[in-house]
Amino acid sequence: MLKVQNLAVARGGVALLEGVSFALMPGAALVLRGPNGAGKTTLLRTLAGLQPPLEGEVVVEGESLTYAAHADGLKAMLTVTENLAFWARVHGVAVPGGAGAVQAALEAMNLGSLRERRAADLSAGQKRRLGLARLMVTGRRLWLLDEPTVSLDAASVGLFAAMLRLHLAGGGAAVLATHIDLGLPEAGVLELGPYRAKPRQTGAFDEAFA
Numbered sequence: 531m532l533k534v535q536n537l538a539v540a541r542g543g544v545a546l547l548e549g550v551s552f553a554l555m556p557g558a559a560l561v562l563r564g565p566n567g568a569g570k571t572t573l574l575r576t577l578a579g580l581q582p583p584l585e586g587e588v589v590v591e592g593e594s595l596t597y598a599a600h601a602d603g604l605k606a607m608l609t610v611t612e613n614l615a616f617w618a619r620v621h622g623v624a625v626p627g628g629a630g631a632v633q634a635a636l637e638a639m640n641l642g643s644l645r646e647r648r649a650a651d652l653s654a655g656q657k658r659r660l661g662l663a664r665l666m667v668t669g670r671r672l673w674l675l676d677e678p679t680v681s682l683d684a685a686s687v688g689l690f691a692a693m694l695r696l697h698l699a700g701g702g703a704a705v706l707a708t709h710i711d712l713g714l715p716e717a718g719v720l721e722l723g724p725y726r727a728k729p730r731q732t733g734a735f736d737e738a739f740a
């Protein structure tokens with residue numbers, strides 16, 4: 531579902547990681563680990579196609595990925611349900627055809643009682659739950675997730691872990707940067723330390739996409 535070969539990534543003109551290679555099969559998850567500033571976000575952005583690699587190759591099945599970054603990116607004036615329906619349409623999942631997916635997403639992240647509330651009026655953790663619920667209505671099989679559990683309490687982390695497990699069991703895959711243990715023994719771990727780039731000039735190419 532995802533193949534990465536000899537990838538080097540840079541941010542702000544500085545090479546961060548090099549020689550990264552891995553393949554991700556359906557049903558698999560990979561957790562990126564490394565201290566603050568190691569390059570987890572930069573690697574995820576490169577996998578998502580938001581910035582070009584310095585070297586190497588990222589091969590993804592067409593139209594198969596969705597990227598959830600730090601920002602929730604919700605529509606503040608739309609309700610919880612409207613946000614999910616909007617996101618489904620953005621990803622080409624027809625609503626009401628996708629109404630079942632919206633309902634399942636509401637249930638997965640325990641948003642049923644908040645379904646008519648505007649996103650602007652949600653707490654930080656509730657916004658994050660809605661941001662994660664949106665993954666379920668995208669129909670995308672590869673989830674790229676940057677610190678998905680920020681702002682979540684323990685119960686919500688458990689809901690998210692269950693949702694992710696369901697996604698993997700259905701043939702999905704995920705790459706995620708997280709500092710916490712999600713209790714997913716089946717997930718692989720990629721420690722970024724050994725891939726730290728040696729200092730080099732990168733040119734200005736990546737700056738255009740920063």
Ligand SMILES: Nc1ncnc2c1ncn2[C@@H]1O[C@H](COP(=O)(O)OP(=O)(O)OP(=O)(O)O)[C@@H](O)[C@H]1O
Nearest residue numbers: 541542546564565566567568569570571572573740
């Ligand atoms: N636009 C930018 N310009 C210059 N440097 C940047 C830019 N964006 C990120 N960086 C730097 O690139 C490095 C890698 O950042 P990145 O966000 O990928 O790390 P991370 O591993 O995700 O960190 P964290 O765990 O703190 O989220 C950091 O040193 C950061 O300061």
